[in-house]
Amino acid sequence: MGGGPKQRRQTPLIVFCSRTDNTRRVAEAMAAPLKAELVAVDQLKDHQLRGRPLIGMGSGVYWLRLAPQIISLAARMPARARAFIFSTSGWGHSWGNFYRSDLEKKLQRRGVEIVDRWHGRGQDRNPLFKWMGISKGRPNDDDIRSAREFAQGLKRRF
Numbered sequence: 314m315g316g317g318p319k320q321r322r323q324t325p326l327i328v329f330c331s332r333t334d335n336t337r338r339v340a341e342a343m344a345a346p347l348k349a350e351l352v353a354v355d356q357l358k359d360h361q362l363r364g365r366p367l368i369g370m371g372s373g374v375y376w377l378r379l380a381p382q383i384i385s386l387a388a389r390m391p392a393r394a395r396a397f398i399f400s401t402s403g404w405g406h407s408w409g410n411f412y413r414s415d416l417e418k419k420l421q422r423r424g425v426e427i428v429d430r431w432h433g434r435g436q437d438r439n440p441l442f443k444w445m446g447i448s449k450g451r452p453n454d455d456d457i458r459s460a461r462e463f464a465q466g467l468k469r470r471f
């Protein structure tokens with residue numbers, strides 16, 4: 314689905330990077346209440362970013378950072394865009410701020426307004442660590458519900 318400029322003015326966009334599917338599942342849960350268009354970052358064309366009321370940017374955490382493709386998306390964002398950021402990681406919530414900080418700084422420098430953030434756990438399928446069972450079974454039903462409620466909250470605000 315591409316949509317012309319008129320349709321983009323009403324339709325939020327969610328761009329995500331997900332290597333092992335956890336963040337994609339969260340992105341889908343958020344897209345439903347927002348009626349957002351969902352695009353994997355590698356498929357995204359710059360024109361799809363233009364004229365959106367709201368843009369979600371989501372990524373798994375890989376080696377202590379969000380995916381480089383999501384971080385470099387900051388430079389492609391229209392100035393004065395309104396964005397929300399979400400992420401999933403093997404380790405817990407307290408790390409969320411740290412993982413996001415790189416992207417947040419770049420967005421702020423570009424004049425993008427960050428309206429909200431969501432962070433949840435995702436089962437670590439990294440071949441080096443998967444034997445440890447970090448965040449096994451996550452995102453679970455509660456995580457998906459939390460993602461949906463987060464998006465419902467955004468829907469009410471924007």
Ligand SMILES: Cc1cc2nc3c(=O)[nH]c(=O)nc-3n(C[C@H](O)[C@H](O)[C@H](O)COP(=O)(O)O)c2cc1C
Pocket residue numbers: 330331332333334335336337372373374375376377378401402403404405408434435436437438439440
């Ligand atoms: C290559 C790789 C590196 C990872 N590095 C980290 C890390 O540094 N910190 C962490 O908390 N989780 C780490 N994880 C776990 C992922 O952040 C977690 O499983 C996340 O939900 C993956 O999202 P995705 O399924 O959308 O790719 C790593 C996973 C992979 C596959």
